[in-house]
Amino acid sequence: MTPSSSHSIPRIYRLAMAVATPVIRWWGRLEVTGAELLPEHGPVLLAVNHDSNWDPVAVGISGLPQRQIRALAKVSLWKTPGLGWLLDGMGQIPIERGTGDTGAMDRAVAELRDGACLGIFPEGTRTRGRVLRARSGFGRLAQAVPEAAVICVAVEGAGEVTRLRPRPRVRVEFFLPAEGGPRPDERPAELSRRLLAEIRARVPIPNLRADAEAGAEAVAPAAE
Numbered sequence: 001m002t003p004s005s006s007h008s009i010p011r012i013y014r015l016a017m018a019v020a021t022p023v024i025r026w027w028g029r030l031e032v033t034g035a036e037l038l039p040e041h042g043p044v045l046l047a048v049n050h051d052s053n054w055d056p057v058a059v060g061i062s063g064l065p066q067r068q069i070r071a072l073a074k075v076s077l078w079k080t081p082g083l084g085w086l087l088d089g090m091g092q093i094p095i096e097r098g099t100g101d102t103g104a105m106d107r108a109v110a111e112l113r114d115g116a117c118l119g120i121f122p123e124g125t126r127t128r129g130r131v132l133r134a135r136s137g138f139g140r141l142a143q144a145v146p147e148a149a150v151i152c153v154a155v156e157g158a159g160e161v162t163r164l165r166p167r168p169r170v171r172v173e174f175f176l177p178a179e180g181g182p183r184p185d186e187r188p189a190e191l192s193r194r195l196l197a198e199i200r201a202r203v204p205i206p207n208l209r210a211d212a213e214a215g216a217e218a219v220a221p222a223a224e
Contacts, residue, residue, distance in 0.1 A: 009068040012089030017064055020057045024170055028161045032062040034174035040066050043112040043148035046174075047138055047195040049203055050121035052159025059119055059153055062172040067117040072104060072137075074125075091116075105140065112145040119153070122196040129207025134196040139188025142181060150181035152195055154202040173202065 024030050038044065046069065048059055056071050063069045068091060075094040078084035087094070093111070095104035108118060120141065122134040142150055152175050160168035177198055182191045 009064075010089060010091065012086065013060075013068050013091065014064075016086065016090055017057075017061050021061055023161050024054070024058050024061050024158070028058070028157065028168050028170035030058065030061065031169070031171045032174075033172075035062060035066065037151055037174045037176060038063055038066045038117070039149055042115055043145055044117040045112070045138065045142055045145075045148045045150050046117065046119040046153050047122055047150070047177075047192075047199065048119050048153040049127075049155055049196070049199045050123050050125065051127050051155070051203075051206055053126070054158035054161055055121075055155045056119060058155055058158040058170055058172050062174075063117070069117050069119045070111065071119045071121075072108060093118075105137065108141055109144045112141060112148050122192040122199075127205050129205060131205060134189065134192035136187075136189040136192055138195065139182065139186075139191035142191060143188055146182065148181075150177060150195070151175070152177050152199050154199050156203045159206065175202075 044067070046059070048055060056069075056073075060069050070091045070093065072095040073087060073092045075096050077087060078094050091111075093104055093107055095101045112118060118141070120138045122138045123132040124135045124137070125132070142148060154173045154175070155171070157168050157170040161170065175198075177195055179194065182188075186194075
């Protein structure tokens with residue numbers, strides 16, 4: 001049995017997911033589709049949109065009991081007392097964003113080759129209602145470990161779990177990219193852009209979608 005099998009998921013990881021489960025699964029009315037695409041063994045790369053701090057939690061809960069989903073998290077999180085210990089116990093990888101952190105990338109490659117499942121945000125950080133370009137990191141990992149399964153994950157509504165009304169609804173969809181994993185002639189940044197475009201076709205950036213709907217309502221009377 002490989003080190004990344006469901007039976008070797010660290011207790012700390014399971015505990016953290018269990019604590020967050022009532023918020024995401026019950027209060028957030030979590031709906032998960034496509035989870036059967038997540039292999040129980042072997043290296044996996046998940047491309048995930050990032051609109052909320054709750055996105056990685058929602059994906060982690062959705063991936064259980066099949067896999068422990070690790071992530072590259074900003075190194076500043078380790079400066080919060082007690083949080084660094086928790087992140088280490090969950091198998092997360094600290095990365096200095098925007099600096100070309102080769103150490104973090106090397107560790108991510110090593111973890112993948114050892115059979116890990118890594119969740120990567122092509123946008124690099126939370127969108128905060130902005131359109132962000134896809135970064136090349138996901139593509140470089142896929143290129144370095146070509147045997148890794150490439151799966152897209154669209155997360156919707158996770159950022160609304162802290163509100164009281166209306167009650168949120170969280171959706172997590174695992175799906176295979178239409179054109180598969182990295183093509184021989186595809187650059188890392190091109191792969192990241194392609195996958196992000198597919199994800200965003202299913203989950204528009206929240207604030208942009210709201211603005212578009214408001215704009216449509218504003219012009220509707222003139223069209224009547």
